[in-house]
Amino acid sequence: MASSSPFLSKIPISNRTICFASSLSPIPSKFPSKSLRHHRRNALKVQSKIREIFMPALSSTMTEGKIVSWIKSEGDVLSKGESVVVVESDKADMDVETFYDGILAAIVVPEGETAPVGAPIGLLAETEEEIAEAKAKAASQTGSTASPAIAPTPPRATSTPAPAISQPTPAPAAPAAEGPRKIVATPYAKKLAKQHKVDINKVVGTGPFGRITPADVEAAVVITPSKPVAPKPAPAAAASPSPAKAAATSSASPLPGSTVISFTTMQAAVSKNMVDSLSVPTFRVGYPVTTNALDALYEKVKPKGVTMTALLAKAAAMALVQHPVVNASCKDGKSFTYNSNINIAVAVAINGGLITPVLQDADKLDLYLLSQKWKELVEKARAKQLQPHEYNSGTFTLSNLGMFGVDRFDAILPPGQGAIMAVGASKPTVVADADGFFSVKSKMLVNVTADHRIVYGADLAAFLQTFAKIVENPESLTL
């Protein structure tokens, strides 16, 4: 109970729309304050006296709370530490106390209604004069609260991978999704959909009379994660900024003064996929590849806008044509699924995570088209505008950390794919040829992780041999 207090934060007055910026008191606030922050404007201008009361996170699994009752009513004078409202979480009812003295100016979320964690549920004015102003705010807010207020609050755990990655648009939690739409879904189907954040309106019902059954929702969910598996090679941690790390290791009680930051949707998706990957038996095969010829080619085609990524993707795709089993996947543990296309997913670190834009039909497109395509994808990824099929349709993943000077590393196989290739830096190396002559050649180490249920050691070795040959004789890449 004691910890449930600090949900009031100060907000700058000035603009019409409520900006709930700022001073979330540090203790257990669950929402990512950074995403809220960009709203702040002229914060210095007026010393505001209107604060918001937020829906608190009363338990680690709580995503939304229901207002059981307002202990205080509008106009009541509150003093710090007094109970104001009773909130029902998934676990219990709890009194929520104010953290400040003031007057309860407006109730934004009335009794019996539900609001997501972090959404404003009431306004607290410091003086009577401000009540009217707060009320006006509340009015404007109740109108607009649905989208802007809810949008930046997705500290949800366990979500499916996310369109939210590409579009930070509101993922409205649609509280009590029971509109007058004529969609027939069984109670459990609705629950599942809510749990997995599937839009029930988009699920195709196959049950009796076309109703949506739990199986339909499950199917919709399974399809989403099995393909999208935004493939996360291990370098994720190395490549992406580190706050995720802190959160990842926090099963022990955090040291005093440490901060706990919930996963963003993308990080949650990464986390889920990584855990899921543990169920696949993988093995790794490394192979040194001489890249002198490739480097020479790269210098030649660089002016035409060809990138090393495109070259490697093309090479991998061409090798995959000859070794379809490496491009296959094992979905159910009982069968091979041979993919009709060769879609090379390439891991890209973006701010706060990573994503794997997919070069579709990499074997069929020529190098220049491929490079152009790649450029577009990277731009889209940075702008978070990738469409789901542009990041979840990969059949083979390429992860390159060579640019950091990494000479070799080991990638985690994303669930739903057969193999992932980890490419290290190309370095000048002294080699002895068959005649005993020494020479210095550029060599890079390539390490492939594969699903041993379908790809065996010899398959992978043969694939790597082919790949090495292609790289060492790269003329075919430009054809």
Add this chain to the structure above:
Amino acid sequence: MQSSFSLSCSQATTVPRSNYTFDSLPFAPSKPINLRFCGLRREALGFSSLSRSHFRRGLQLHTPTRSKRISASLVDNGSPPKSFDYDLIIIGAGVGGHGAALHAVEKGLKTAIIEGDVVGGTCVNRGCVPSKALLAVSGRMRELQSEHHMKALGLQVSAAGYDRQGVADHANNLASKIRNNLTNSLKALGVDILTGVGTILGPQKVKYGKAGFPDNIVTAKDIIIATGSVPFVPKGVEVDGKTVITSDHALKLEFVPDWIVIVGSGYIGLEFSDVYTALGSEVTFVEALDQLMPGFDPEIGKLAQRVLINPRKIDYHTGVFASKITPAKDGKPVTIELIDAKTKEQKDTLEVDAALIATGRAPFTNGLGLENINVVTQRGFVPVDERMRVIDADGNLVPHLYCIGDANGKMMLAHAASAQGISVVEQITGRDHVLNHLSIPAACFTHPEISMVGLTEPQAREKGETEAFEVSVAKTSFKANTKALAENEGEGLAKLIYRPDTGEILGVHIFGLHAADLIHEASNAIALGTRIQDIKFAVHAHPTLSEVLDELFKSAKLKTAPSMYKLVTEVFNLWGRLKLMFQAR
């Protein structure tokens, strides 16, 4: 009182006695009847014939002839007979009638019981008893299916499954076993079982007989009406017994639908939701009031909803009436039209595989011949005073006529009927007795169970306000109970509502493992007037679930005024000590 009544918004049925037609929606929150639990638990003795509708029609057809005959008999026999065939005749051999008969024999009365259908009434044949068989199955299924629960106990179970017919047979076998027990106990005691539909002809005179056979007329010094109730079916609902069913049909478990709507979230609805979800169905509740489980103590109801509804494959619509329910036919699903309970606006239409009507029960007093003794039912219920004596249309007591159980609507529970019957027998054998209905426990056999006795917290607070006494509440959790934790069933709450000034127990509500068995310590305390300050010293075996109540009583904080006696002894002690000190000096 009012609020408890509302448990049954759906169930608080207004039943014009003439026929089962309703001119208004079954929402009649005005009448302050005692607690009426809409449960399988309540009994109705019945003229509940195998096919009720036929039976009713039959009655109507017979009416004219009967009334003629009655008038004749009234002319013949305007005054009560001088000598009687029996000391006591009970109309209806349900649990209420059975309890009364047993006690009457014990008191030395020559007793007969009239039954038009099967002995045992609703409880044994179509209510508590078979439903407990289904719930026993559902409880085990639930446990076996809960991988998490099993794992926590270190058990491994491969996929649990069930055979529908086997489950149905278990329920049916249990009912027939209990029915035989009941019949045998009556026969063994020398109670005459008269088969046929009983009709009151006049004071102390009853006619019974099967359709098509000549009627027999018997006389008795006292008569008890114990005809019970039947499932209440609101207007607009078409019951076909296959896809739109009442508890009568559901207990036969003829099929387990994928998706069933349960209209009414009282006891019956809750228990069936437990059964159906355990057997793999999905359930949608339709409740006319704004919240589910309206009759329960709000806190218990909320907790129960968290455990019994939210995590299960159940959703609900509250504040709506099912205005029209059409059975599945011609390849179409069951359709249920919902209208807003307040505005009566059309809100939604549900299309499901089956619908169970659990909107409560209506008294079965049709064709009882009450008009012959100038008694007018109130929405089907026979009006009685607190001693179960029947009140006629002019507000006068009808001598030698009593009504117990669901038919009087005081408290629609099997054991309440039985208790009322015993109370009546006490009176007619010369010992005045008034039953304290607040000491009658009630239970809902979900998993875990819910039980209660006495007042709910809002009721107690209201009473405290009007009668100017303080009300306190104490609570204990099953999470602190060793036995509950050993069973890995720590979910639960026991709540005590009491007067801190006197230590009087006003109500106890339990939600948790075996709550239905635990409530009796509290109900007995209320019945016997035991105060908290006394019962808290009673010893409970360790480790048992009953320690939940032990702890509950011990956690109550009493404000008994410091007694004069204590004060005086204190003074004496002090004085004694001082004296010793002086002596020592």
